[in-house]
Amino acid sequence: MNEFLEQFIIESRELVDQATAALSTLEAAPQDAAAIDSLFRSLHTLKGGAGIVDFMAMERTLHATESALSQIRSGNGSVLARLQADCLACLDLIVRWLDDIERTGELPADANAQATSLLEHAPVAVEHDGGNLTLPPAARDVLAAQLALLDALTAATFAGGVVAAGTVAANVLGSFGQSAAAARIPQAVVQSLGVQTADALNQQISQALDDDAGVLVPITPAAPSHTDSTVRTLRIDAERIDALVRLVGELTVVKNAIAHTTSLAQLDTSAIASALKTQHGVLERITGELQRSVLGMRVLPLRAALGRFPPTLREMSVALGKPVKLLIQGDETEADKAIVEMLFEPLLHVIRNAMDHGIESPAARALAHKPAVATLAIRGSRQGDRVLIEVSDDGGGIDIARIREVAVARGVMSAEALATASDADIIDLIFTSGFSTAATVTKLSGRGVGMDAVRTAVGRMGGTVSIDSRTGVGTTVRFSLPFSVMMTHVMTVEAGGQTFGIPLDAVIETIQVPATALTGIGAAKAIAHRNRTLPVFELGNLLQVQSTPAIADEAVIVVTSFAGQWGGIRVDQPGERMEVMLKPMEGLLAGIPGITGTTILGDGRVLLVLDLAGIL
Amino acid sequence: MTPQVLIVDDSKLARMGVIKALKALHPDWQSVEAANADDAFALVKAQRPDFVLMDYNMPGKDGITLAAELRDFDLSMHLAVISANQQVEVVKRAAAAGAAFLPKPLTEKALADFLAAAAQDLETSEK
Numbered sequence: 001m002n003e004f005l006e007q008f009i010i011e012s013r014e015l016v017d018q019a020t021a022a023l024s025t026l027e028a029a030p031q032d033a034a035a036i037d038s039l040f041r042s043l044h045t046l047k048g049g050a051g052i053v054d055f056m057a058m059e060r061t062l063h064a065t066e067s068a069l070s071q072i073r074s075g076n077g078s079v080l081a082r083l084q085a086d087c088l089a090c091l092d093l094i095v096r097w098l099d100d101i102e103r104t105g106e107l108p109a110d111a112n113a114q115a116t117s118l119l120e121h122a123p124v125a126v127e128h129d130g131g132n133l134t135l136p137p138a139a140r141d142v143l144a145a146q147l148a149l150l151d152a153l154t155a156a157t158f159a160g161g162v163v164a165a166g167t168v169a170a171n172v173l174g175s176f177g178q179s180a181a182a183a184r185i186p187q188a189v190v191q192s193l194g195v196q197t198a199d200a201l202n203q204q205i206s207q208a209l210d211d212d213a214g215v216l217v218p219i220t221p222a223a224p225s226h227t228d229s230t231v232r233t234l235r236i237d238a239e240r241i242d243a244l245v246r247l248v249g250e251l252t253v254v255k256n257a258i259a260h261t262t263s264l265a266q267l268d269t270s271a272i273a274s275a276l277k278t279q280h281g282v283l284e285r286i287t288g289e290l291q292r293s294v295l296g297m298r299v300l301p302l303r304a305a306l307g308r309f310p311p312t313l314r315e316m317s318v319a320l321g322k323p324v325k326l327l328i329q330g331d332e333t334e335a336d337k338a339i340v341e342m343l344f345e346p347l348l349h350v351i352r353n354a355m356d357h358g359i360e361s362p363a364a365r366a367l368a369h370k371p372a373v374a375t376l377a378i379r380g381s382r383q384g385d386r387v388l389i390e391v392s393d394d395g396g397g398i399d400i401a402r403i404r405e406v407a408v409a410r411g412v413m414s415a416e417a418l419a420t421a422s423d424a425d426i427i428d429l430i431f432t433s434g435f436s437t438a439a440t441v442t443k444l445s446g447r448g449v450g451m452d453a454v455r456t457a458v459g460r461m462g463g464t465v466s467i468d469s470r471t472g473v474g475t476t477v478r479f480s481l482p483f484s485v486m487m488t489h490v491m492t493v494e495a496g497g498q499t500f501g502i503p504l505d506a507v508i509e510t511i512q513v514p515a516t517a518l519t520g521i522g523a524a525k526a527i528a529h530r531n532r533t534l535p536v537f538e539l540g541n542l543l544q545v546q547s548t549p550a551i552a553d554e555a556v557i558v559v560t561s562f563a564g565q566w567g568g569i570r571v572d573q574p575g576e577r578m579e580v581m582l583k584p585m586e587g588l589l590a591g592i593p594g595i596t597g598t599t600i601l602g603d604g605r606v607l608l609v610l611d612l613a614g615i616l
Numbered sequence: 617m618t619p620q621v622l623i624v625d626d627s628k629l630a631r632m633g634v635i636k637a638l639k640a641l642h643p644d645w646q647s648v649e650a651a652n653a654d655d656a657f658a659l660v661k662a663q664r665p666d667f668v669l670m671d672y673n674m675p676g677k678d679g680i681t682l683a684a685e686l687r688d689f690d691l692s693m694h695l696a697v698i699s700a701n702q703q704v705e706v707v708k709r710a711a712a713a714g715a716a717f718l719p720k721p722l723t724e725k726a727l728a729d730f731l732a733a734a735a736q737d738l739e740t741s742e743k
Contacts, residue, residue, distance in 0.1 A: 004636075007629045044673060045627055048700055051721040052633040136700065137719045 001105035008053045009098050015049070016091050016098075018042040023084055040066070046094070051136055057111035058094060059136055060175045064119050065090045093118055135209075139172050143205055150198040150205075162192050162201055169205050181208040240293060247290045254283045300340040302380040302389065303331040305347060312348070313376065316355045323373045324359060330380035335387045339463075339481050343389065346454040346465070350391045350477045351376065353450065358395030358475050368472065370394065382505065384611045385482065385596050392476035398469035400426050427467050431455045490599075490609050492575030493558060495538075496545025499575060501609035503596065508559040508566070510574045515553045518570075527557065527568060534559065536568040542615045543594070548572055562612050569612075620646040620663060624656040624682065625671035625698070630720070634669055634698070637724045641731065653677035660686060665693065667734065669718070672699035672706065680706075680713050687714035694734040698722055 022039035025032055043066050050058035068083055093114060100108040108114075135143070146165040153161045166189035173182035184204050191200035258279045261272060306328055317324045359365075359374040366372065371394075379390045403426050407413045412432055413421065431451045458465045463481035489504035511529065518525045518536060525536045536557060540547030549555070549572050557568040594614035599607050619642070623634045631649050638647055648663060650656035653676060660668065668686060672679040679697045686695055695715035699706055702719050710717045716733070718726050 004629065004632060007632055011627055011629050041673065041675065044700065045630075048720055049627060049629045051700070052629055137721065137723065 001101075004053055005101055005105070008049050008055075009102055012046055012049055012094065012098055015042045015046045016095055019046070019091055020088070023087060027084060039069070043069070047136075051138065053107070054138070055097075055107050055111070056138065057108075057115040058097060059138070060112075061090055061093065061115045061118060063136070063176050089118060135172075135176050135178070139176050140209060142172050143169055143209055147202060147205055147209075150202050153198060158196065158198075159193060162189055162198055165198075165205075166192075166201055169201075169208070173208055178208060244290070244293045247286055247293055251283070251286050251290065254279055254286060258283065298337050299334050300337045301331060302333050302335065302340060302343075302387075305340045305343045306331050306378055306380075308344070309347070309351060309378070313351060313355070316352065320355055322355065322359050322361060324355065324376055325373050327375060327377040328379075329377070331378075333380040333382050333387060335382075335481065339387065342457055343479070343481075346457050346479070347378070347389070347391065349450045349454055354391065354393040354395065354475065358393045358397070360396050364396070368396075384613055387481045389479040389481070390476055391479075392474060394474040397471040397473055397475055398427055398430070398467065400469075400471070403427070403429055427469055430467065431465075489577065490607075491558070491577050492607065493539065493569075493571040494573040494575060495540045495543065495571050496547055497572075498545060499607060500539070500543070501599070501607045502558060502560070502569070502612070503609065504577060506560045506562045506612050508561050510556065510558050512554055512556050515549075515555050518555055525570075527555075529559065529568070532566060534566055534568040536570050537615075538570045540572070542569075560612055567612075618644055618646055619667065620648065620665040621667040621669065622648050622650065622656060622659055622663075622665040623669050624650045624653065624674070624679070626651050626674045627671070630671060630698075634722050634727075637722050637727045640724050641728050653679075653682040656682060657685065657689075660689065660693070664690070667694045667696070667731070669696045669698055669722075670715075671720075672697050672701065672710075680709050680715070683710065683715040684713040694730075694737070696730050 019039055019042035022035045022042065025035040026039065029035065043062055047059055047062040047066070050056075050062065065087055069087060097108050097111055146169050149161055149165050166185050170182045170185040173179075173185065181204070185201070188200040188204040192198050192202075258276070261275045261279055309328075310326055313324065313326050354376055359376070360368065360370075362372055365374065375394045377390070377392050379388075379392075381388050400423055404418055407418060407426070407429055408415060412429060418426075431454075455465055458479060458481065463479060465480075466478050468476040468478065490501035491504050491507055491510075492499050492501050494500075513527065518527050520526075521535075525538075526533050527536050528534075534557075536555075538547055547570075555570050556572070556574055557570050558574065559566065559568050561567075594611055596609045596611040599609065621638055623631050623638075625631045625634070628651075635647050635649075638645060648659055648665065650659050652674060653670075656668070656670065659665070668683075670679040670682055679699070683695045683697055686693060695713075696718050697706075697710040697713070697715045698718045698720050699710075700720040702717075707717045716730050718730055
């Protein structure tokens, strides 16, 4: 074996040990700068060494690993956990190659195929366009050679030469993470063949070389604006996508395993059942996780929109000289991301209005015997198929007289209409385009472009907004939005041989009592429970199905509370708790009272989830 | 006096690669090696090589920092930074430190070009 390979093996083994040690340190301390540095240095030097001995497969593998790991530099610990396994797999493969070389004195023959196989299972895409990893000189030489080839084409060799050059160029670019450049090659090949000159392909290869040489144009995607009228894009934590990609990969593996198992069906049936069962179990787990991942991507707690308000409100409070405290309740309520993200601007506007117009100056408040510090409360809750958000202040309420004045002055409403309009109608005028009663346009509001935009934005989401006001007491702005894609915790129960779902947030507990504990109060039934009298309803009766209690002489009662009222629902049998994606009823069925929505159970059955307000 | 080349790289394998290229071009030239910037500086003071080829990516002081220090020490030395990282940024910084930039792994051609350019400098300065 030549001395280069000998030295290569010695150094590479040391570097692999260093990299492994660094990974181990990072597992416990993902921010450890020294470990991150050591890891990258080791991989980089390993790659360099591979270049010196012309071990292209190892260069490829390390390049891809370096790309994938570049995220670690930001100290993102959870990213590391997933990539660590792949990095170790890469190092493992390298050690095997080193052993091979030591044994045979030559570079392993099937290294390239092994590298390809390893890279295909990497969960994080190898593509890292515009990153700080460039084509190794060997790759650049190959690309340059293709350019030379293209220059030397004759009429006879044209077609074959173009295709060959294109194939090599695409492979090289793809292997070293320049996926966008690689993707442009096939098109260029077609173009070149079409017009019978190699210019298109020549240009793409040259450009790839140029881009690589450092003419980097950073592309920063524009952050989607909150006022984006059609929310067509979602800002999703990259980790959630990564989790999804990984799950899909695992799913593919299981799918293949099951295909294999079913192919054995022709041979021997006895072992099949158990093998199939095992694989199916795995499949279940993965698809369950996959479903959770996908759904998790689209749902956010209201907190995501509300979180920014405390500091904003503080600024406003200082700027206006009006002390105010912010109360937030129910910010854990979840809703579709689109809705949560849309809510930010309208809520901000409402808050501005409250600060500017609703809440009085400290002097005025003192005169009115109100606490010096005003209160602004934001409450989120889910009720049936809607998400409700209320913004209320304890200010002076809406000046209805003033609105009438402005309405007349601006010709928004005729005098006769105004005379017969109720206070609520008048208040609703606020939502008219261009309406503003502010005498002065302040820095914060008064430009009159607000509430109509709020109503439009909310309406686009299938929601409504309304204002409630009491003069001298305060104003409440109510948003009602559909939950459309929202996760709900439900509890299943059986009644009359059918299964139904009850939203878990309405359920206090489930109790089992002797049937005799139920006492009659007139036609209704009740039970004494924890010092209260609970009215008890038979679910079977409510839904008009025949009840068949599972255990005779025992009553299973689900204790519920909603809208401040406690009640009990007697069911045949309690079921399990599950988190489901509730789909609202549509079309003809939308009008059915008592049903919040439906979901599909694991066995394919449709579960009707009850709306307690509708049935009780 | 036969020219002397100092090769600085923490990887012995990489140093072997550079020496191999050098021997192919100028078998009679002398070469000395250092594994880090500090050793390199000590060798420069002791032996005053004509050329210094240093790896960019070294633990401790990196090649570009070393190049700047060597430039301050002795303007007549011909310096080159070797690196796999060919970004415009790196090349510029090398130039700012008064060093040429050679891509890694070092090819005979790249080394030949560098030495030829340095020789021309030598000639023009001596005129």
